[in-house]
Structure formats: C-alpha cells, structure tokens
Amino acid sequence: MTDLPGIVVTGASGRMGQMLMRTVLESNRARLIGAVERQGHDWIGRDVGEAMGGGAVGVKVSDDPLEVFARAHAVIDFTAPAATVEFATLTAQARAVHVIGTTGLSGADLAKLKAAARHAVIVRAGNMSLGVNLLTQLTKKVAAALDEDYDIEVIEAHHNQKVDAPSGTALMLGQAAADGRGVSLDAASDRGRDGITGKRERGHIGFSAIRGGDIVGEHDVMFAAAGERIILRHIATDRAVFARGALKAALWGLGRKPGEYDMLDVLGLTEN
Numbered sequence: 001m002t003d004l005p006g007i008v009v010t011g012a013s014g015r016m017g018q019m020l021m022r023t024v025l026e027s028n029r030a031r032l033i034g035a036v037e038r039q040g041h042d043w044i045g046r047d048v049g050e051a052m053g054g055g056a057v058g059v060k061v062s063d064d065p066l067e068v069f070a071r072a073h074a075v076i077d078f079t080a081p082a083a084t085v086e087f088a089t090l091t092a093q094a095r096a097v098h099v100i101g102t103t104g105l106s107g108a109d110l111a112k113l114k115a116a117a118r119h120a121v122i123v124r125a126g127n128m129s130l131g132v133n134l135l136t137q138l139t140k141k142v143a144a145a146l147d148e149d150y151d152i153e154v155i156e157a158h159h160n161q162k163v164d165a166p167s168g169t170a171l172m173l174g175q176a177a178a179d180g181r182g183v184s185l186d187a188a189s190d191r192g193r194d195g196i197t198g199k200r201e202r203g204h205i206g207f208s209a210i211r212g213g214d215i216v217g218e219h220d221v222m223f224a225a226a227g228e229r230i231i232l233r234h235i236a237t238d239r240a241v242f243a244r245g246a247l248k249a250a251l252w253g254l255g256r257k258p259g260e261y262d263m264l265d266v267l268g269l270t271e272n
C-alpha cells in the first residue's frame, strides 16, 4: 500500500475538495497523503475523515502547502485562481504533478501556469469528466460540418454558489466550436447580452449562464438554423465524474515530461 502514489488535495473543505479526498481514499491505485486549506480555516490540524463527518483516516489538514507538496507525487487542485497560481509555483518546486480543475483563470494567470509548466507536469481542464471531453470532440466535428447558417450558442447551468461565468466547460465547448469553424473564439464570442443588443451577428458564438439551486453542471451546444436545431448536451448529476477524471489525470501525469497537458491527452482523445 505505501508504495502507491501519494496525492495531496487542496481546497480540502470545498465541494470538490471533499469529493476528491473521498475518491482518493476509496482508490486502490493511490493514497491520500495530505490535504491543504488556507491559514485560519477551522479544519486546520483536524483529521480529514473526521472533518468530513466520518471516522479518522490518519491524514491531517495542513496550512503549509510547501511542506505537504514536497512529500507528494501529485497535487489535485480545485480551488480559485489566486490559490492555483500560487500552488503552481510550489508544485513545480516540489516536482509533483499539478492537476488543475480551477476555472475562471485570467490570461495573466494562464501565463504564470505556462511558466510553471517549464519545470513540472500540469494537467488542466475546465471539466475533467469523460463525457464533456468527448462532447468537445463532437462539437468540433459538428461545427466543422455546418456553415454560418447555423448559429452556435453555448448554454450552461450551475448551482447558485458558482462564482465564475461562463463556466470553464462552456469556454472549452466554445473553443471546440471555434476550432471546428476555423475562427478565433476571442473574435467570435458574444457574451452577456442585455438591453438593446442589436441583431445577432452571423458567425458569432454566444454564451448564456443560468445559476440556481444545486445544479451540478449542465451544458448545451446549440446549432440553430432556419427550420431546425441540433443540440449537443451533457448533464453531470454527480461531482464524482470530475473527481474520477482528476485522479486519472494525476496517475497519468506521473513520469511525463514537464509541460501543459489536458484531459484529451489523458483520455487519448487527441486527434492525429
């Protein structure tokens, strides 16, 4: 058991942090060796199993990421942009694999991750589920097959605690549609319509976000033309799909060359 890869989970008390720790604890392919929360959090120093309301598992929550990362093979990080950028530097110093699920990262944040990936393996995706990653490939194919008579709209729905929009998944799907069409997403994207917006521009890729209740994550890519609509849809009903993907990514990353990877690499869905 002790020679299994050691995994650290950051943002331990979060919705995904708890799901990730349970997934690692239940796995026979990895072991949980650490959990990180920010300084002053009331979980610091507590056993993670007890903090989650169960029995002790022998892993205490720490507020010292550098010390914990130094003992890890991989760090799984679903937190917030500022934390993820800081953890990328520390993970690279520790030469551990950094699996990043955090969304809402800015261009400047992404540049810092790129710098960290010169020394470490980073696997990052706005959605770690098999289903969504497959959907990006389908979206790209459908977008490539249709012309601009088909208006592309990405519609996402999430729980009322989500802080970023559009979701990371919506942006992945929008990027896939733009790639399929051979256009720049930055130039084509249409976000946040409100008021007298004018008519929809031909060729634009629109984004809409719904927030409510406990919705785990739902994404539609709509191709709307005169007389018909095609809708590609993914519905996540359990955060376990993201956690399973993240653990798979952590194990896949072990022994890889430093660089930035995504779930298409992990799942073998990249095109030749």
Ligand SMILES: NC(=O)C1=CN([C@@H]2O[C@H](COP(=O)(O)OP(=O)(O)OC[C@H]3O[C@@H](n4cnc5c(N)ncnc54)[C@H](OP(=O)(O)O)[C@@H]3O)[C@@H](O)[C@H]2O)C=CC1
Pocket (backbone or CB within 6 Å): 010, 011, 012, 013, 014, 015, 016, 017, 037, 038, 041, 078, 079, 080, 082, 083, 100, 101, 102, 103, 104, 125, 126, 127, 128, 129, 168, 242
């Ligand atoms: N890629 C994927 O497949 C998925 C990605 N996500 C993304 O994962 C992220 C987390 O989601 P979720 O678990 O729902 O969010 P939560 O708010 O439930 O959890 C976030 C955790 O990160 C911690 N955190 C936030 N900022 C910092 C900081 N600066 N330093 C240290 N810790 C920090 C929070 O601590 P505190 O409470 O003290 O702020 C909390 O424990 C989001 O970006 C979300 O979009 C979610 C699901 C799937």
Ligand SMILES: O=C(O)C1=N[C@H](C(=O)O)C[C@H](O)C1
Pocket (backbone or CB within 6 Å): 103, 126, 127, 158, 159, 162, 166, 167, 168, 169, 170, 216, 217, 218
């Ligand atoms: O915040 C969430 O909950 C989710 N975030 C990711 C995103 O931004 O797409 C993935 C999933 O949809 C859940």
